[in-house]
Amino acid sequence: MTAALTLTDLSKTFPVGRTLFGRSTASVKAVHPITLTVERNETLGIVGESGCGKSTLARMLVGLLEPTTGTIEIEGAALDNADPAVFGKRIQYVFQDPISSLNPRKTIRQIMEAPLKRLHGLGRAQRAERISEIFASVNLREEFLDRYPHEFSGGQAQRIGIARALAANARILILDEPVSALDVSVQAQVLNLLADLKAEFDLTYLFISHDLAVVEAVSDRIAVLYFGSMVELGPAEEVFRAPRHPYTKLLADSAPVVGRALKAPEGRETELPDPLNPPPGCAFAARCPRASERCRAEIPGLTEGAGGSAAACFHPLA
Amino acid sequence: MMAFLRLLARNRLALAGGIVMAAVVLLALVTPLLPLADPDVTDTANRFKPTFSEGALLGTDHLGRDLLSRLLWGTRLSLAVGFAAAITAATIGAAIGIVAGYFGGRIDNVIMRGVDMLMAFPYILLALAIVAALGPGLMNALIAVAAVNVPFFARNIRGITVGIAHKEFVDAARLSGLSDLRIITTEILPNVVPVIVIAMSTTIGWMILETAGLSFLGLGSQPPQADLGSMLGEARSALITNPHTSVVPGVMILVIVMAINLLGDGVRDALDPRLKSGALSRPRAATTVKRDGPVPAATGAGLLEVQDLRTEFHVKGRSYRAVGGVTLNVKPGECLGIIGESGSGKSVTALSVMGLVASPPGVITGGAVRYDGEDLIGAPYARLREMRGRNVAYIFQDPLATLHPLTRVGDQLIEAIRVHRPIGAKEGRAKAIDLLDAVRIPNAARRIDDYPHEMSGGMRQRVGIAMALANDPDIIIADEPTTALDVTVQAQILALLDDLRRSRGLAIVFITHDFGVVAQLCDRVAVMYAGRIVEEGPTAAILDTPTHPYTARLMACVPELGAGKRRLEAIPGLPPVVDRLPVGCAFADRCDRTQPDCRAGEIDLARHGARAVRCLHPVTPLREAAE
Numbered sequence: 025m026t027a028a029l030t031l032t033d034l035s036k037t038f039p040v041g042r043t044l045f046g047r048s049t050a051s052v053k054a055v056h057p058i059t060l061t062v063e064r065n066e067t068l069g070i071v072g073e074s075g076c077g078k079s080t081l082a083r084m085l086v087g088l089l090e091p092t093t094g095t096i097e098i099e100g101a102a103l104d105n106a107d108p109a110v111f112g113k114r115i116q117y118v119f120q121d122p123i124s125s126l127n128p129r130k131t132i133r134q135i136m137e138a139p140l141k142r143l144h145g146l147g148r149a150q151r152a153e154r155i156s157e158i159f160a161s162v163n164l165r166e167e168f169l170d171r172y173p174h175e176f177s178g179g180q181a182q183r184i185g186i187a188r189a190l191a192a193n194a195r196i197l198i199l200d201e202p203v204s205a206l207d208v209s210v211q212a213q214v215l216n217l218l219a220d221l222k223a224e225f226d227l228t229y230l231f232i233s234h235d236l237a238v239v240e241a242v243s244d245r246i247a248v249l250y251f252g253s254m255v256e257l258g259p260a261e262e263v264f265r266a267p268r269h270p271y272t273k274l275l276a277d278s279a280p281v282v283g284r285a286l287k288a289p290e291g292r293e294t295e296l297p298d299p300l301n302p303p304p305g306c307a308f309a310a311r312c313p314r315a316s317e318r319c320r321a322e323i324p325g326l327t328e329g330a331g332g333s334a335a336a337c338f339h340p341l342a
Numbered sequence: 343m344m345a346f347l348r349l350l351a352r353n354r355l356a357l358a359g360g361i362v363m364a365a366v367v368l369l370a371l372v373t374p375l376l377p378l379a380d381p382d383v384t385d386t387a388n389r390f391k392p393t394f395s396e397g398a399l400l401g402t403d404h405l406g407r408d409l410l411s412r413l414l415w416g417t418r419l420s421l422a423v424g425f426a427a428a429i430t431a432a433t434i435g436a437a438i439g440i441v442a443g444y445f446g447g448r449i450d451n452v453i454m455r456g457v458d459m460l461m462a463f464p465y466i467l468l469a470l471a472i473v474a475a476l477g478p479g480l481m482n483a484l485i486a487v488a489a490v491n492v493p494f495f496a497r498n499i500r501g502i503t504v505g506i507a508h509k510e511f512v513d514a515a516r517l518s519g520l521s522d523l524r525i526i527t528t529e530i531l532p533n534v535v536p537v538i539v540i541a542m543s544t545t546i547g548w549m550i551l552e553t554a555g556l557s558f559l560g561l562g563s564q565p566p567q568a569d570l571g572s573m574l575g576e577a578r579s580a581l582i583t584n585p586h587t588s589v590v591p592g593v594m595i596l597v598i599v600m601a602i603n604l605l606g607d608g609v610r611d612a613l614d615p616r617l618k619s620g621a622l623s624r625p626r627a628a629t630t631v632k633r634d635g636p637v638p639a640a641t642g643a644g645l646l647e648v649q650d651l652r653t654e655f656h657v658k659g660r661s662y663r664a665v666g667g668v669t670l671n672v673k674p675g676e677c678l679g680i681i682g683e684s685g686s687g688k689s690v691t692a693l694s695v696m697g698l699v700a701s702p703p704g705v706i707t708g709g710a711v712r713y714d715g716e717d718l719i720g721a722p723y724a725r726l727r728e729m730r731g732r733n734v735a736y737i738f739q740d741p742l743a744t745l746h747p748l749t750r751v752g753d754q755l756i757e758a759i760r761v762h763r764p765i766g767a768k769e770g771r772a773k774a775i776d777l778l779d780a781v782r783i784p785n786a787a788r789r790i791d792d793y794p795h796e797m798s799g800g801m802r803q804r805v806g807i808a809m810a811l812a813n814d815p816d817i818i819i820a821d822e823p824t825t826a827l828d829v830t831v832q833a834q835i836l837a838l839l840d841d842l843r844r845s846r847g848l849a850i851v852f853i854t855h856d857f858g859v860v861a862q863l864c865d866r867v868a869v870m871y872a873g874r875i876v877e878e879g880p881t882a883a884i885l886d887t888p889t890h891p892y893t894a895r896l897m898a899c900v901p902e903l904g905a906g907k908r909r910l911e912a913i914p915g916l917p918p919v920v921d922r923l924p925v926g927c928a929f930a931d932r933c934d935r936t937q938p939d940c941r942a943g944e945i946d947l948a949r950h951g952a953r954a955v956r957c958l959h960p961v962t963p964l965r966e967a968a969e
Contacts, residue, residue, distance in 0.1 A: 073828035074799070088513055108516040117517055125510035129532040142519030177916055185514075192518065207683035208855060212899040212912035219909060234828065237858075241901035241908060261906045278833035279903050280858030282885055288837035289830070 026100040028196055028228040029062040029085070029115070034094035036080050040300070052299045054080040056253040057094060062196075064099075067222070067229040069243030069260060071236060071275070075299075077252040078232050082198045085230070087111035098196065113143050116189035120201035122181035126173035132184055133169040139192040154191065161224060162187045162217060179210035183217065190221065196228045204235060215242055236279045240264055248272050251297060251307035254326065258333025268335035268342050270312045306337070314339045349612040356608020362601040370418040379408035381415045382566040390584045403573075403587050404580055407566075413590055416568040421598070423484050423562075423569070424550035430488040431549070432542050435495020440534065442496070443503025444526055454500065457493045465490045469552065473561045480569070483562035487552045495541055502537045506530055536613045543606035547599040554595055570595050627727075628697035629653075631706045631720045640715045644671030645849050646695070646734070646817050651719075652708035653687075653694045662921045664690040666873040667709065669947075670851075674816060677843055677850040679864030679881065681857065683896075685917055687873035688853045692819045694719075696734055697726050713817070732762045735810035737820040741802035744809075745794040751778075751805045752790035758812040777808040781838060800831035807838065811846075818843075819851045824859065836863055857900055861885055866952075869893045872918055872928035879953035879968075887967045889953070889960040892929045927957070935959045 035057040040050050055077040062068050072078045083089040085096060087108045096103050098114045119125035126135055133155070140151045159166055162183045173181060182202060189197055199218070203211040219242065222229060233239045239246055239260075246263040248256040248271065256269040267273040277289035297307050305322050309315040318338055328334045329342060351357050379398075385406035393401045393409075400409040442453040460468070472486035506512065507530065515529045556562040557571025565572070570591045577587035638649040653665040665687045672678040682688040693699045695711050695718065711718045713733055718726065738744045746754055755777055756770035765773065771790070778786035781804040794802055803823060810818050820839065824832040840863055843850050852864055860867050860881060868878040869890065877890040888894040898911035915932040918924060924931070926941040933940070939958055947956045951968040960967075 073830065083513075086517055088516065108513075109519040109521075112517045112519050117513070119510040119514065121510060125514050127511040127515070127529055127533070130528075138515060138520060139518035142521075142524075179916070188514065188518070207917075208899050209683060209896060209913040210916070212910040213914070215910055216912055236829065237901040237903040237905075240903060240906065241910060243907065264903055274830055276903065278829040280829075280832070280836070280856060280862050281903055282858055282861040284862065286836055286840050286862040288834045 026064075027061045027097075028064045028066070028099060029060075029230075030097040031058055031060045031085075032095045032097070033057040033059055034081070034084060034091050034096065036077075036084055036089060037092045050300055053252055053302065054299075055084070058254050060247065060254070060257070062228060062230065064195075064228055065222070065226055066245065067231055067243045069239035069246040070230060070232045070249060071234065071239050071246060072249030073234060073275075075251075076249040078249050079200060080252075081249070082117070082200050082230070082232055085111075085198055086115050086117045088117075109143065112139065112192050112194065114194050115196040115198065116192045116194040117198045117200065118182075118185050118189050118202045121205050122178055122185050123173060123176075125185050126181060128173055131170055131172060135173075135184070136169070136188060136191055139188060143192050158187050158190050161221060162190070177210075178206050179213060182206060182214055186214075186218070186221070190225070195226065196230070199229055199231045201233055202231075203238065204233065211238070218242070236264060236275060248275065251299075251302075253307065253323075253336060255308065255337070256333060256335045257326065258331065258335075262331050262333050266331060266333075266342050268329050268331075268333050268340040269308075269337045270314055270339075270341065271308045272335075273341060274311070314341075346612055350608050353608040353611060355604045356611075359601040359604030359606075359608065362597060363605055366417065366598055366601065367421065369414060370421050373414045373418050376414070378411040378414065381407060381411040381568055383407065384566075390580065390587070392584075393586050393590075400590050401586050403577065404584075409587065409590050412568040412573060413570075413594060416570050416573050416591065417594055417598070419480070419563065419567070419569040420550055420554060420571070420595075423480060423487075423553045424546060427484050427487040427491070427549045427553060428542050428546040430484070431491035431545075432495050432538055434488070435492040436499045436534065436538050438492065438496040439499025439501075440503050440526055440530060443500040444507045444522070444530060446504070446507070450500070454497075457496045460489075461493045461497075465552075466555070469556060470559075470561070473556060478561045478564065480557075480563045480567070483553055483556040486556065487549050490552065491545060491549060494545065495538070498541050499534055499537060502534055503530060506533050540610045540613055543609040544603070545606075547602040547606065550602070551595070551599055570598075625700035625702070628701070628723045629694065629699040629704050629706055630701040631697075633706070633708050633720065635708050637717065637719075638710050640710075640712050640717075642715065644673045644676075645714060646851070647671045647712040648691065648695065648709070649712065650709040651691060651694055651706070651711060653690050653699055653704060653706050655703045656705055657703045660921045662919075663873055663923060664704075664920055665694060666920075666923075668870070668873075668875055669709075670868060670875070670878075672817070672849045672851055674849050675843060675847045676866070677840075677852055677864045679860040679867040680851065680853045680870060681855060681860055681867055682870035683855060683917060685872075685920065686870040687920075688870050689821050690873075691870070692736075692821050692851060692853055695819060696730050696736070697721075697723075698730075698736070728762075731758060731810075731815065732813040733815055734817045734819060735813070735815040737803075737806050737810050737818060737823045739822040739825050741799070741806040741826075742794060744806055745802060747794055750791050750793055751797070755790075755805075755809060755812055758809050762813045773812075774808075777811055778805070780811060780842075781805070781808045782834075783808075798831075799827055800834065803827060803831075803835055804838070807835070807842075811842070814846075815848070817849045817851070819853075821853045822855070823852075825854070825856075832859075839863065857885065857897055858902075869896075872923060873920055874928070874956065875947060875954075876929070876956045877954065878947075883953065883967070887962050889955045889962050889964055889967045890929075890957045891933050891935050891959075891961055894961045935961070 036055040038052045038054055040052055070078050084091045136155050137151050140146045140154055156166055164183050203214050231242055243260040246260050247254050250271045256272045264276040267276055274289055297303050305320040306324055309319040324336045324338045326334045326336045329340060388402055389404055389406040391398050391402040395401060398408050403409055438453055442450040469486040469490050472489055473482050476482040512529055515525050553562060554571030557569050558575040560575060563569040563572045573591035574588060581588050648668055648670040651665055651668045655662040655664055668691050680688045690699055694706055706719055752774045755774040759765050759770060759773060774790055775786045778790060783789055783804050824835050842848055854860060864881050867881045867884055868875045871892050877893045895913050901910055913932050918928050926943055927945055930936045930940045937959060945956050945958060947954050948964055950964045953964055953968040955964050
């Protein structure tokens with residue numbers, strides 16, 4: 025069985041500061057080369073803090089950004105041109121802000137019809153049939169079709185966003201913080217819906233979030249990103265229970281948990297490294313209690329440990 | 343459309359402008375049907391006949407042509423050229439702007455530098471140059487006026503397009519397989535049209551004037567054809583002897599341009615999204631108070647006491663009961679958490695304390711807020727202002743939105759201190775550094791000169807906390823202060839707040855939607871739903887044995903770290919809209935313990951010891967939970 029998604033050395037560098045003639049004076053590595061395989065029907069959680077490159081990675085995966093290096097393979101077929109229309113049939117995106125991802129001047133029907141018409145060239149009757157099928161599976165009433173986006177609550181709008189992604193008939197969905205704009209009671213509804221759809225349509229998810237508890241609750245495996253690099257990758261039940269990378273441990277200790285006393289897990293006051301002037305070694309070394317000379321000079325690679333987790337660390341915790 | 347017209351009509355001046363303009367346009371349209379003399383037939387025997395003379399209502403000009411007829415035909419021509427120029431300029435300008443804004447990068451650069459070059463010339467010189475190159479004539483004047491106005495549209499529309507092109511719905515359209523052309527026409531254009539209309543409505547008057555100007559100089563309409571500008575030009579030589587020949591077209595130009603500008607302003611205001619909800623208004627400095635019931639007496643419970651507070655929003659004849667009788671208190675050194683979903687009224691409760699709810703539409707309709715026994719609701723604005731920041735300070739969710747982007751953080755801190763007491767520059771700086779140290783900003787003496795955008799989100803929120811601490815308040819109201827922050831930063835900020843309240847004896851009211859945060863920071867917690875407190879008590883006790891079904895089910899919705907992959911409990915349905923609240927329990931429709939009596943009438947907040955719950959059929963009986 026071929027993997028749903030294979031990334032090989034995928035990276036993205038943004039030029040910054042242009043001279044008069046358009047040549048860039050410096051560059052920022054938003055995503056360092058990432059090699060990753062996502063199996064069919066798997067949910068891979070991607071966690072990281074703001075600026076860690078998770079959105080850049082996601083936008084490359086759907087062809088909205090052209091990678092600087094590396095290749096993307098979907099179900100064994102390579103996709104090397106950054107053309108969202110080609111990507112769109114195989115991999116789709118669900119956006120963080122459900123309202124702003126819907127054009128305020130189009131009806132829901134127009135929004136839903138776009139992928140059916142443009143990606144699959146379906147006729148009017150087929151489109152109507154397909155839309156009612158999809159609406160039934162995301163628990164939306166068909167009378168919503170002739171309304172405009174502003175008439176919906178966040179939860180309903182996010183269902184519409186999911187329905188649109190399903191309409192493209194892609195087997196892989198990138199869920200970019202799909203519930204972080206929603207209230208907790210609605211958040212659970214949407215997460216459960218996503219779980220049902222995954223089983224029903226045999227989908228593969230990449231679930232991006234900053235909420236560790238949510239990611240843990242929905243994922244099979246979790247990748248932790250820090251400063252554009254994957255620092256840990258492992259089974260969901262292991263990653264936060266027994267973190268191997270010190271950064272993962274810091275994340276796990278920082279999450280507010282009922283019944284745990286409040287303390288700042290980091291004694292020192294630290295900020296992220298400067299992207300224009302990245303450190304030569306491990307990006308986390310300045311914040312890390314276990315950092316050694318080697319960490320400051322050399323970038324560690326991802327190595328597998330005993331529990332099935334891989335960590336990019338010279339001095340892993342387990 | 344009807345709503346737009348109604349908004350427009352509310353603006354009296356715009357309405358008057360619209361009526362005058364409609365009359366002028368109508369007159370211009372029916373001109374060929376009117377029994378008028380031929381405007382171009384000369385009759386030198388009857389030259390310079392005064393107004394109201396026999397056979398020529400407005401008199402005749404230097405060639406004896408009927409002025410009324412020339413005026414109407416001239417108006418018709420001037421309007422047609424003005425509108426045509428406006429539409430041409432808007433179409434070309436918008437097309438250029440959309441293409442530049444949508445594609446960006448080099449295309450944008452090349453196009454916009456070209457537009458900049460056009461704008462570098464004084465417009466009348468540019469128009470003269472174009473007409474000089476093309477030769478005089480009305481058509482060429484139209485081209486010149488349109489060309490001169492293209493940059494205005496191009497720049498305006500480009501700015502709007504850049505904003506829209508980066509919206510998520512455009513990405514979504516791309517992923518739906520839409521081509522660039524289709525995205526421009528179906529996604530971008532409909533969102534840009536209102537801006538084009540606004541720009542057109544405010545410039546069309548100018549274009550009519552500019553066309554008239556070119557004709558006045560003899561570069562527009564050619565004799566004998568009349569337009570308003572050429573009529574003025576021809577009458578110039580007789581300005582002293584026969585002023586009516588100049589006054590007649592002059593008055594018409596004045597009327598047209600005034601009417602168009604008034605109407606244009608009205609159209610712009612009516613299309614402005616800020617006006618959608620009503621008239622453009624600036625919120626008052628303090629929330630309006632209209633208490634109809636008696637004011638509750640002080641009980642002395644806590645430093646800050648909120649008693650039966652009611653805050654409503656009155657919008658278009660509807661009243662939204664955002665806060666429907668909330669009673670709370672907090673003691674020095676205590677941290678009270680208010681937890682709830684969006685729309686539960688938690689933020690409005692907090693803002694009502696210092697009269698910070700925007701009015702209109704907010705109105706405090708009942709209850710009291712007591713600071714050390716003194717009622718703040720209905721206190722004069724001067725008193726509220728004195729207390730804001732000094733006694734009760736706020737920390738908001740988004741520090742980037744609360745800090746002034748163009749002022750150094752140190753200066754903002756010093757300003758916050760100066761509002762309440764005079765302080766010298768040197769002393770102020772020292773105090774500001776102390777404050778930044780207190781919120782543990784590394785290198786405070788250096789970072790004091792940073793601008794907000796030079797700091798990370800966590801650092802900015804520390805500055806926000808430092809601002810709140812600037813005048814040593816007794817109470818801090820923190821409205822979701824860590825929601826926009828990363829988890830590692832959130833942990834640091836929470837630890838900081840906890841330290842501050844212990845070391846300074848601060849009372850903190852902490853508003854959040856996160857049970858984990860409440861559990862770690864707050865001594866007591868109040869759970870709000872649809873504008874009311876449904877459960878209140880010591881944090882540990884509530885998290886351990888929730889009694890209200892909403893609290894219990896909300897807690898079950900939240901995934902907890904370490905529990906592994908699983909299906910979450912969800913609460914079906916949505917919170918009720920607060921302008922149509924049901925009788926009885928607002929949660930009844932979503933609750934699985936509902937009985938007929940839940941919907942029968944008001945349910946009181948029942949108290950037992952430290953616990954309180956507003957429920958007839960609690961998950962655990964209150965007495966049992968309290969013990």
